[in-house]
Amino acid sequence: MCWGVPAKVVEVEGVEALVDFGGVRRRVLLVVEGVKPGNYVVVHAGTAIGVVNPREALDMLEAYREVIASLDPSLLEPIDKAISELRSSAYHPCSGDGAPAADKPDTPSAKLD
Amino acid sequence: MQPAERDLSSLLRSEELAQRIAKLVHRLASELAQRGRKTVKLMNFCGTHEWTTVHYGIRSLMPPTVELVAGPGCPVCITPSYCVENAIELALDGVTVYTFGDAYKLPAVRRVRGARSLAEAKAQGGNVKVVYSFLDAVKHARASGRESVFLAIGFETTAPSYALSLSRGDVPSNLKLLTALRLTPPAARHAILATIERGLEPVSGIIAPGHVSTIVGAEPWDRLAKELKLPAVVSGFEPVDLLVSISILLEMILGGVSGARIEYTRLVTWNGNALAKKLIGEVFETVDSHWRGLGLIAASGLELGGPYKAYDAYDAYGLKKVEEREDSLSGCKCPEVIMGLAKPIECPLFMKVCTPSKPYGPCMVSSEGTCAIWARFGGGGLADKVAATLELGG
Secondary structure: OOOOEEEEEEEEEOOEEEEEEOOEEEEEEEOOOOOOOOOEEEEEOOEEEEEEOHHHHHHHHHHHHHHHHHHOHHHHHHHHHHHHHHHHHHHOOOOOOOOOOOOOOOOOOOOOO | OOHHHHOHHHHHOOHHHHHHHHHHHHHHHHHHHHOOOOOEEEEEOOHHHHHHHHHOOHHHHOOOOEEEEEOOOOOOOOOOHHHHHHHHHHHHOOOEEEEEHHHHOOOOOOOEOOEOOHHHHHHOOOOEEEEOOHHHHHHHHHHHOOOEEEEEEEOOOOHHHHHHHHHOOOOOOOEEEEEEEEOHHHHHHHHHHHHHHOOOOOOOEEEEOHHHHHHHOOHHHHHHHHHHOOEEEEOOOOHHHHHHHHHHHHHHHHOOOOEEEEOOOOOOOOOOOHHHHHHHHHHEEEEEEEEOOOEEEEEEEEEEOHHHHHHEHHHHOOOOOOOOOOOOOOOOOHHHHHOOOOOHHHOOOEOOOEOOOOOOOHHHHOOOOHHHHHHHOOOOHHHHHHHHHOOOOO
């Protein structure tokens, strides 16, 4: 229930989006604004709750790979496919950072006084 | 993209980095010990954090003075029995009951017409459908036109999906919500105060949940931490995220700093997801709520409010919320495990009569329950390597 799995947005239609988890496609609700096809969103219980850049999506997929596989081995193949897609696109000189349109606001983060 | 940035993902699980941070944690802990701080107890409030802790063996990297404890962090495990009992009753009466897979096998404290869970109700001919999302249930109910109920469990992370569909008028009138939505910071407060009330080692720092905080932001943790005069760090889920968060907490304890910091800056901001918070505020009202194993906690739940009350299954079917009675299964230590007062291995049923394939208590049912995590995942290779290098005997 608190897993959040990154997925690539294929198309956006109002508050719904078609997302791709390494070949497995799902319709999800969007509770983040400004999401465009090509962005990576974090999907929780069928709802996109945040936007991450492709590098962050790769981090999350690699971290979750083992737990997803242990809970549902049938998802291992799509997860690995998504990881390899992300790895190859990250090295592509023209791919850019794929930064999401919905940028995060400034935040007073982890500074130790 | 710079090569240094590109390597972040491998860095997050890198042995070398983990070693450096583990050494830092040891140095900070010994400084604290020199100042008379003999024990430091850090509590997490998220099943995913507990998973990382157990799977990667983070506990084996801790100095003997630093204890990592799992608090209430699994929304399935704390869903009160009356919610499940009501859902079983409706399913057996022919109402279509939609549920997430996690709650399908969640046991009620007592059987309802022979069934202890929605899975058992379905086996008896009850009308139960496991869905991937609320959106799928909305579409299915609209197409079927049948009387339907969604078992709407979850923390702040899940609440926005219900709120979005309701606020847009997308939910058909034949679909009602049996809500069991709960808020994490009040439960964290309750669990932390319980350690003090029971004369146990008090909690000295909060590892705040990453995805709940994606919605609510770090701000509610800052308020809670300041009230309890503790540090809190909103942490990511990689092993190195957790180690960094632990080291930040120890530094804050050393410096006497209370309040919240964000380690999981990849997804969490100070104020959270404004749209999601607005939707939750529009559709729900905050109420005192019952948590399985924890009892009634003030202002810790969400119920449908205003015009959205028309979708409330409790009202529509005259369902009761029985809150005053004992809400735990005989012999099961889940209430103590959920509160972080006992470890799964201290339960006499753990891995004997209660296993992942045949769960008895709620903490063994959900993949995020502390018992299920302890049962499924042993220590991790990364932590073993780091512990060996640091001569921790891990």
